[in-house]
Amino acid sequence: MAGRVRKVMERASKISTETWAQFVDELNQQMEEGRATMNSIDYGILVVDEMGKYLHSNKLALTLFQIKDLQKERPIWFSIEHVDLKEFLEVSIQIQTLDSSSEFWIHGRLVSCQIKPWVFHGKIKGSLIWIEDITERRAQLVKIRHIEAMARLGTMAQTLAHEIKNPLGAISIHLQLLKKSMTQVHWSESMESTYQIISEEITRLGEVVHAYLNAARPLEIHLERADIAQILTESLLLMEVEAEELGITIAQAERTSAVPMLSLDRGLIKQCFVNLLKNAMQSGAKHIYTRINILLDRVEVILEDDGDGISNENIAKIFEPHFTTKKNGNGLGLTIVFKILREHGAFIDVESPIFQYGSSGHGTRFSLTFNRVDGERIQLLAPHIDG
Numbered sequence: 001m002a003g004r005v006r007k008v009m010e011r012a013s014k015i016s017t018e019t020w021a022q023f024v025d026e027l028n029q030q031m032e033e034g035r036a037t038m039n040s041i042d043y044g045i046l047v048v049d050e051m052g053k054y055l056h057s058n059k060l061a062l063t064l065f066q067i068k069d070l071q072k073e074r075p076i077w078f079s080i081e082h083v084d085l086k087e088f089l090e091v092s093i094q095i096q097t098l099d100s101s102s103e104f105w106i107h108g109r110l111v112s113c114q115i116k117p118w119v120f121h122g123k124i125k126g127s128l129i130w131i132e133d134i135t136e137r138r139a140q141l142v143k144i145r146h147i148e149a150m151a152r153l154g155t156m157a158q159t160l161a162h163e164i165k166n167p168l169g170a171i172s173i174h175l176q177l178l179k180k181s182m183t184q185v186h187w188s189e190s191m192e193s194t195y196q197i198i199s200e201e202i203t204r205l206g207e208v209v210h211a212y213l214n215a216a217r218p219l220e221i222h223l224e225r226a227d228i229a230q231i232l233t234e235s236l237l238l239m240e241v242e243a244e245e246l247g248i249t250i251a252q253a254e255r256t257s258a259v260p261m262l263s264l265d266r267g268l269i270k271q272c273f274v275n276l277l278k279n280a281m282q283s284g285a286k287h288i289y290t291r292i293n294i295l296l297d298r299v300e301v302i303l304e305d306d307g308d309g310i311s312n313e314n315i316a317k318i319f320e321p322h323f324t325t326k327k328n329g330n331g332l333g334l335t336i337v338f339k340i341l342r343e344h345g346a347f348i349d350v351e352s353p354i355f356q357y358g359s360s361g362h363g364t365r366f367s368l369t370f371n372r373v374d375g376e377r378i379q380l381l382a383p384h385i386d387g
Contacts (some may be wrong), residue, residue, distance in 0.1 A: 007327065010244055011228065024181075041058065041060075042060070042132075043060065043130055043131065043132040043133075044057070044058060044060040044061030044062075044063070044064045044065065044097065044129075044130065044131040044132065045057060045058050045061055045067070045128070045129070045130060046058075046061040046062075046074050046076070046128075046131070047118060047123065047126060047127070047128055047129070047271045048093065048126050048127050048128040048129065049126040050074030050125065050126050051075060052076050052077065052089070052090070052093045052126075052127070053072065053073070053075055053076065053356050054070060054076050054079075055126065055140070060131075061129070061131055062268065064083065064106070064109075064111055064131045064132075064133060065079075065080055065085070065131060065162050066080070066081060066106055066107065067079045067080060075090070075093070076089060076129075077089045077090045077093075080094065082104060082106055084104055085104050085106065085113065088100070088102050088104075088113065088186050089113075089115070089129070089210070090113045092127075093115065093127050095115060096124060096127070099114070099115070099116055100114070100115045101113065101114040101115070103134070103312060105351045108351060108365075109133055109135045110133070110134055110135045111131055111132065111133050111134065111135075112130075112132045113129065113131045114129070114130045114131075114132070115127050115128070115129050115130075116128045116130075116204045128197070135349075138316065138345075139349070141316065142316055142319065145316070145317075145320060149320045149335075150335075150339070156212065164205065164209050165206070165209045168202055168205055171202060172202050175195070175198060175199065175202070176364075179195055191206075194379060209296050212332065219268065219339065219340065220267060221265045221343050221344075222264070222265050223263045223264060223265055224264065224265070224266065225261045225262070225263060226261065226262060226263075226264040226266050226269075227259060227261060227262075227300065228259065228262050228264060228269065228292070228299060228370065229255065229259045229292055231264070231266055231269050231270050231273065232252070232273055232290060232292070232301060233252065234270060235273035235274050235277065236250055236252060236273075236277070236290065238270075238274060239274060239277045239278070239281070242281065243277075243281060243288070246281060247279075247286065248281055248285060248286060248287070248288060249286070249287050249289075250277075250287070250288045250289075250290070251287070251288070251290070252290050252291070253289070253290065253291035253292075255292060257280070257294050258294070259267070259292060259294065259299070260294065260299060260372050262299060262372065263344075263371050264344065265340075265343075267346070268340045268343075269340065269344070271336070271340065272336075272337045272340045272341065272368075273301075273303070275333040275334065275336060275337050276303050276334075276366055277303070278333060279333055279334060280304075280305035280307060280364070281306060283307030283309075283364065284307045284308045285305035285306050285307035286306060287306050288303065288304070288305045289302075289304050289305070290302065290303050290304075297371065298369050298370060298371050298372060299369075299370045299371055299372065300367060300368065300369050300370075301367075301368040301370070302365060302366070302367055302368075303365070303366045303368075304363065304364065304365035304366070305347065305363060305364055306362060306363050307362070307363065307364060308362065309352045309353040309362045309363055309364055310350065310352040310353075310364055315350055315352060316332050318350065319334050319335055319337070319338040319348075322333065326356050329333070341368060344370065345371060346368060346369060346370045346371070347368070347369045348366060348367065348368050348369075349366070349367040349369075350364065350365070350366055350367075351364070351365040351367070352364040352365070
C-alpha cells in the first residue's frame with residue numbers, strides 16, 4: 001500500500017504547476033455549475049448524513065424550511081422551528097424509513113416534504129430530503145373541484161326546486177286549510193302542538209331548498225367604494241350576542257394605519273364575514289381574533305379561532321357544496337363565502353392547525369385577500385382605532 005502511494009506521489013510531482021492550476025479551475029467550475037443547477041430547480045433539496053447532520057442543500061430548501069440559524073454540528077431538526085415538521089424529520093431520519101412524505105402549513109404556505117434514503121455503493125449514507133411549495137397547485141385543484149361541484153349543485157338545485165319546493169308549498173297550504181276546518185269542530189292543545197311542529201319542519205325544509213338555490217344561481221353583485229374595516233366591525237356586532245351566549249370572546253386588533261377603500265358589495269361581504277364567524281363559533285372555539293393587514297397592492301383580512309381545527313383530509317373539501325362535518329349543517333356556508341369572494345376577484349386561504357394554540361390539531365385561520373381599486377395607494381381612509 002505504501003509503495004502505491006509513493007508511486008502516485010512521484011507521478012503527481014511531475015505534473016506542472018500550470019496543469020494543477022488548470023485542473024483546480026476546471027474542478028471549481030464544475031462545482032459552481034453544480035451549485036447553479038441545484039439553485040435553479042423549483043423545489044428544495046437537502047442532504048444529511050446518517051446522524052441527520054447537514055451536508056448539502058440548495059438555497060430554496062433553506063428558505064422553505066425557514067432555517068435562519070443553521071447548526072451544522074447538530075441534526076437538521078434542531079435548526080427548524082416548525083413543531084410538526086421538526087418531529088417528522090427526526091422520526092423519519094432516525095428510523096430510516098424507505099419513503100416518508102407529509103404536508104405542512106408553514107407561515108401560510110403549504111409545503112410537501114419527502115424523505116428517501118441516500119444510498120452509495122449499496123450502503124445507506126444518509127437521507128435525501130425534498131421540499132416543495134404546493135400552495136398554488138393545491139389552490140388550483142380546490143378551484144377546479146369547486147367549479148365542478150358548483151355545476152353539480154346547479155343541477156341538484158333545479159331538481160330540488162321542482163321535486164321538493166312545489167310540493168312543500170302545497171302541503172303548507174293544505175295544512176292551514178286543515179287547521180281552519182278543524183277549529184270549527186274541535187282543536188285541542190295536542191293538535192296545536194303537532195301543527196306547530198309540522199309547520200316548523202316545512203319552513204326548515206323550505207329554507208334548505210332556498211339555500212341550495214341561492215348557492216347555485218349567479219350572484220347579483222352591486223359594487224361600490226366601501227370601507228372593509230367598517231363592514232367587518234358591523235359583522236362582529238351582529239354576532240356579538242350569540243357569541244356571548246356561547247361563552248366565546250371576539251377580539252378585533254387595533255389598526256394603526258389607514259385602511260384603503262375597496263370596490264365591494266357591502267351586503268355580500270358582510271354575509272361572507274358572518275358565515276366565517278358562524279363557522280368559527282361552531283368549531284368549539286373559545287376565542288376568535290380578527291385583524292386587517294394593509295399591503296402595497298392589496299388588503300388582507302384575517303379571521304382565526306382556537307377551535308377544533310380542520311384535518312388535512314377535509315381542508316381541500318370545505319368549500320365544496322353540502323360538505324360538512326357538523327351534525328346540523330347544510331354544508332353551504334363556506335361554499336357561499338367562496339362564491340362571494342370569487343365574484344369580487346378576491347382569494348381565500350385556509351391554514352389549520354395553528355400551532356400557537358398549543359396542542360396539535362387546534363385552531364383555524366382564514367386569510368381573505370382583496371385587490372385595491374385604482375389609485376387607492378394614495379387616497380386612503382383615516383385610521384380607526386378600536387376600543
